[in-house]
Structures are given as C-alpha cells and as structure tokens.
Amino acid sequence: xxxxxxLSSDEPIYRQIRAQIVSAVASGELAPGDSLPSVxxxxxxxxxxxxxxxxxxxxxxxxGYVTMRGRSGAVIADIxxxxxxxxxxxxxxxLTAELARLATELKARGGTRDEFVRLATAQADAVFCPxxxxx
Amino acid sequence: xxxxxxLSSDEPIYRQIRAQIVSAVASGELAPGDSLPSVxxxxxxxxxxxxxxxxxxxxxxxxGYVTMRGRSGAVIADIxxxxxxxxxxxxxxxLTAELARLATELKARGGTRDEFVRLATAQADAVFCPxxxxx
DNA sequence: TATTTGTTATAGTACATATATAACAGATGG
DNA sequence: CCATCTGTTATATATGTACTATAACAAATA
Numbered sequence: 001x002x003x004x005x006x007l008s009s010d011e012p013i014y015r016q017i018r019a020q021i022v023s024a025v026a027s028g029e030l031a032p033g034d035s036l037p038s039v040x041x042x043x044x045x046x047x048x049x050x051x052x053x054x055x056x057x058x059x060x061x062x063x064g065y066v067t068m069r070g071r072s073g074a075v076i077a078d079i080x081x082x083x084x085x086x087x088x089x090x091x092x093x094x095l096t097a098e099l100a101r102l103a104t105e106l107k108a109r110g111g112t113r114d115e116f117v118r119l120a121t122a123q124a125d126a127v128f129c130p131x132x133x134x135x
Numbered sequence: 136x137x138x139x140x141x142l143s144s145d146e147p148i149y150r151q152i153r154a155q156i157v158s159a160v161a162s163g164e165l166a167p168g169d170s171l172p173s174v175x176x177x178x179x180x181x182x183x184x185x186x187x188x189x190x191x192x193x194x195x196x197x198x199g200y201v202t203m204r205g206r207s208g209a210v211i212a213d214i215x216x217x218x219x220x221x222x223x224x225x226x227x228x229x230l231t232a233e234l235a236r237l238a239t240e241l242k243a244r245g246g247t248r249d250e251f252v253r254l255a256t257a258q259a260d261a262v263f264c265p266x267x268x269x270x
Numbered sequence: 271t272a273t274t275t276g277t278t279a280t281a282g283t284a285c286a287t288a289t290a291t292a293a294c295a296g297a298t299g300g
Numbered sequence: 301c302c303a304t305c306t307g308t309t310a311t312a313t314a315t316g317t318a319c320t321a322t323a324a325c326a327a328a329t330a
Contacts, residue, residue: 012287019236026243038306049289054307061307065243070297071306080245091244092254095237099255101154102230103262108161108200109226110215113263119227120234120255127238128248147318173275184320189276196276205328206275 002029005046013048017056025065025076026127032078036066039074063087137164140181148183152191160200160211161262167213171201198222 002024005016024030037045039053046053057074060066064087066074103116137159140151159165172180174188181188192209195201199222201209238251 014287022243023239026239039308040306051290052288055287057307068307070295071299071304072297073306079243088244091240095241096254096258098233098237099258100262102233103258104158104161105226106230107262108157108214109223113259116259116263117252117256119231120259121252123231123234123238124248124251124255127235127242128251149318174277175275186321187319190318192276203276205326206273206330207328208275 003042003046005048013046013052014055014059017042017046017053018059021056021060022065025079027130030076032076034076035072036074036076138177138181140183148181148187149190149194152177152181152188153194156191156195157200160214162265165211167211169211170207171209171211173208 003017003020005013007013009016011019021030021036030036036042036057039050039057043050043053057066057068060074061068064079064084065077067077068074099120106116138152138155140148142148144151146154156165156171165171171177171192174185174192178185178188192201192203195209196203199214199219200212202212203209234255241251
C-alpha cells in the first residue's frame with residue numbers, strides 16, 4: 001500500500017491517513033470508483049487500531065471524498081460532480097481564512113506581499129504542474 | 136485592550152491570544168518597544184487563567200516576537216532585525232509546507248492552479264494592502 | 271527594599287487521541 | 301438462502317493536551 005504513518009509526529013494518525021488519501025486523490029493515484037482497503041486490513045498493514053482508520057474514513061466520508069456502501073467498503077467519489085455547493089463553499093471559506101492567516105504571519109515577520117504571492121505561486125506550480133507531466 | 140477570546144471556539148485560548156498579538160504586530164498596531172500587559176492583568180481582563188496567557192507569551196518569546204526582561208514584562212521585539220536566520224528559515228519552511236497542503240486539498244476538490252493563485256493573491260492584497268492605507 | 275514581573279511546581283478537571291473487545295445492521299458472494 | 305465481510309456503534313482504559321487553581325520563586329525596578 002502507498003500509505004505509511006509516523007507515530008512520532010505531532011499530527012494525529014487519523015489525520016495523516018486522511019491527508020495521504022486526499023493527496024492520492026489530488027495526484028490521480030486514486031480515481032473515482034477505486035476502492036480503499038477495509039478499515040481492518042489497512043489497520044493491520046499500518047500497525048494501528050481499527051478505530052483510528054475508521055475515524056479517517058468517516059472524516060473522508062463527511063467531506064465527500066468517499067462513499068460507503070455496505071460490504072463494498074469505501075470507494076473514491078467524484079467529488080467534482082458530486083460535491084454539494086454547501087461543502088464546496090465551506091471549503092473555499094476555510095481555504096481563504098488559512099491563506100489570510102499565513103499572510104498575516106509572514107507580514108508580522110517583515111515579509112512582503114510579493115514574497116507571499118511568489119511562495120504561493122511556486123507551491124501552486126509544484127502541486128498542480130508536477131515535473132514529468134505533459135500539462 | 137484590543138484582545139478578546141472565544142471560549143466556544145475549537146482553537147485553544149492560548150493560540151487565540153498569540154494569533155491576535157501577531158496580527159497586531161502585522162498591522163502595526165503593536166510596534167517594537169511597545170509593552171504588553173502583564174500575564175496577570177491580561178488574564179484578569181480576558182477572564183482566563185494566568186497560565187493560559189503565560190503559555191501564549193512563552194510561545195511569542197520562543198518565536199522571537201517579544202522579549203522578557205524581569206519586571207519590565209513582555210516587550211514587542213523588532214523581529215525584522217533581531218530574528219535569527221534559523222528562525223526565519225524555519226518559518227519559511229513551515230509556510231511553504233502549509234501552502235502545499237492547501238494547494239493539494241484544492242486540487243483534490245477539482246480546483247485549478249489559477250484559482251489557487253487568485254485566492255492567495257487576493258488574501259495577500261487584503262492583508263498587506265488593507266483599504267484606507269496610502270500604500 | 272518592597273513590589274511587580276515572568277517562571278516554575280503541584281494538583282485537579284475536561285477533552286482528544288489511541289487502543290482493545292465486542293456486538294450490530296447492511297450488502298454481497300457462494 | 302446464508303455465511304461472510306463491510307462500516308458502524310458501544311464500552312472501557314490509558315495517555316497527552318488544555319485549562320484552571322494555588323503557591324512560591326528569582327530577577328528587575330521604582
């Protein structure tokens with residue numbers, strides 16, 4: 001499996017799992033219709049408790065990334081088409097608030113507007129246009 | 136005082152206090168040399184425990200925002216000149232990692248590179264070039 | 271020198287994280 | 301149909317963080 005957890009990290013395990021699955025969705029490594037391993041098998045592979053994985057899955061379900069269907073387990077959803085406008089707007093608001101927070105901290109440390117835009121643009125390029133992609 | 140806390144917020148009180156002081160430094164409301172209220176008086180004004188304020192002050196000291204001098208209390212530092220290169224680089228690395236995380240989540244939800252850059256630029260303008268400033 | 275400062279120590283409550291069993295309803299493959 | 305696997309829920313325990321409550325300390329200062 002493509003997942004691994006860092007027990008010594010400050011970030012809770014269930015958030016690490018969620019973040020890595022979201023990252024896989026972003027990169028296309030996981031596409032709509034793909035199945036995730038069951039909470040029990042993934043917990044076994046990672047060496048963590050079942051409930052820790054279940055918490056990550058429940059969060060992904062609440063955020064619209066996956067759907068649960070009885071025995072079929074967790075399946076990646078097409079969040080682009082399925083997403084409720086409410087969830088989409090909620091996400092944009094959180095994103096905006098986080099960007100404002102980061103900009104404020106940079107300004108407090110003597111950073112400039114252009115420096116913030118430059119760093120943000122560099123990360124946008126790194127994430128959306130990774131090297132080795134014909135985009 | 137310009138500070139207030141939201142007890143019902145998910146954000147810990149000591150982080151709220153820290154964030155608001157950093158924000159005041161960013162806006163210029165607090166300038167190098169300005170004194171902060173004592174941990175006891177601010178705790179009394181906010182209706183929280185002394186240790187909660189002390190935790191925020193200790194964090195600000197560790198980050199280089201303020202200096203402590205015995206009875207003189209907490210004084211805003213000139214972080215632009217005083218900041219150790221190590222702290223500055225550490226902050227930039229954290230900022231870069233957070234920007235990458237936000238960009239990844241937007242991409243996972245079907246957002247585009249340009250949309251991320253647009254949102255980041257808008258927040259940069261809002262924070263660095265607030266309305267009613269001759270900049 | 272008496273007071274105020276941040277700092278530290280100790281103790282208690284509340285909540286989040288993670289673990290460990292156990293049982294449940296629903297979907298599904300045989 | 302039915303045994304099985306799925307996510308889900310219910311307890312219980314342990315640990316860490318957040319917050320509160322007193323209390324005392326060294327350092328700086330008016």
